[in-house]
Amino acid sequence: MTSSFTASPLDNLAATIGIPSSADTPATEAPADKPTGPSFESLGLCADIVSALTAAGYQNPTPVQQRAIPAALAGRDLLVSSPTGSGKTAAFMLPAIEKFSQLQKQEAQQPREPRDPNAARGRRPQPVARPRLLVLTPTRELAMQVSTAATTYGKHLRRLRTVSILGGVAYGQQLMLLAKNPEILVATPGRLIDHLERGRIDLSNLDMLVLDEADRMLDMGFIEDIERIVDATPATRQTLLFSATIDSKITSLTGRLLKDPERIEIVQKLEASGNIAQTVHYVDDRDHKDRLLDHLLRGEGLDQAIVFTATKSDADLIANRLADAGFESAALHGDLPQGARNRTIRALRERRVRVLVATDVAARGIDIPGITHVFNYDLPKFAEDYVHRIGRTGRAGRSGTAVSLVHHAEMGALKRIERFVRNPLPVNVIAGFEPRRAPPKGGFGGGGRGRPGGGNGGGRRFGSGGGGNSGSGRGYGAGNASGYGNKSNAGAREGGYRSGNSEGGYRGGNSEGGYRGGNREGGFGQRDGYSARRNDGPRAPRRSS
16 A cells, blocks of 8 residues: 555635536536535445544535445446535545445455465566556646545555556556555556556456546646547446536547546535635736745745746746745745655645745645645636635635735736636735836726726836737746836847846846846856756755854
């Protein structure tokens, strides 16, 4: 049995979420409020599983569990739309473990076949894993969380082994785990296909296939991998597909993989939740954003926080800058070795890291009760990722705070988020950190104060950048693309503060350069400075002399 993390109670995401339903398939809907009514026993789970849930702090099943567990135990294929934090891991893992429990009881009643003493003792064949349950996840972090949950729920069952097959883990170590022939296999698609092609895994005995966060896997381009994996499984398998939203891509995948599925949609209330306070702070430039972030991170009531960035290089840069400022910070992104990622998450759980700076994909699946604040240093590209981000706080009925630091070039992204959650996000201003200029009326033309709008015509523009070259600039200087001011007209294609080329840094950086003169993810001074430090896990804050 493998266990990477300590177990965490299932949580309800108290966020402002709107999940649309498609009209072409009948849906069973349930509210995502705090669950009342059915108990885990009444859903058909055995005493050993209920005992494990009680020991882990679980009390009542969430709405998605109330609907999915009985249907899965009945053998139905499921299409489940459920937001992050609603308890979906237990919704598919508990019925699978219950089936294992029933199978073990049946096998215990059957007489064992006597071993033939004359059987040849030649060289043992190469061990092949033949799992009964396969869970596919888009990220390593989510896979490890699912593995931990399986170990927690099934701890009272004998001979229930769980193994995670992930990229970034030594191949020899994975072969040793597969040699145990686990009943439950949790994997990311790419590494699983590698083992399938090498003959190390045989899916011909698979009873249940689960696609967790299927929408995310499709967004990451795993559709061909998923189809190859499904082709290796028996047609008699039971398939459970979980997704935050159901769109045309998910509907198409469902038609190919599922047989007469029962569709369950967990719909969050659309009004603002009291559990997560969501606010927007407008900023003038990156320096303003950094100063405001430092101030907010020192605020009262902050226990642990996640700061979300748009790029991996920014995650490293900001984590290092915060460590220099005295914060116990660490970065988490896909370019880090798996060992470093594991150490960082372990340090976060053990509260040795107070501020985690992460990208969207790397932070998926992180479930730390102590996270009280989420900061959007950069707004996400997709509105639904905003929901996933803020869902890292306010879990298990606790209060949380989500703060977005928004430059006016991001007004379009803010508008998409407000449309998605169907609520305006309140704007806050802190004395001493006011933006130099008022928010643009109507988002560079038209509309009210602080509200996104349309058009480039009319209204007072925040900077004086021109029309923009290739991507209209992240450009914290001014570049030629909707810049923050008129400091420079030299930066082209997402230029930096001054003369940055291709996501340049503050001055003269080329290709994600650092503060001054950095070349290709260069650092504070020259090439291998500030942001180019090797990140092998959390770094202690620098001591002041």
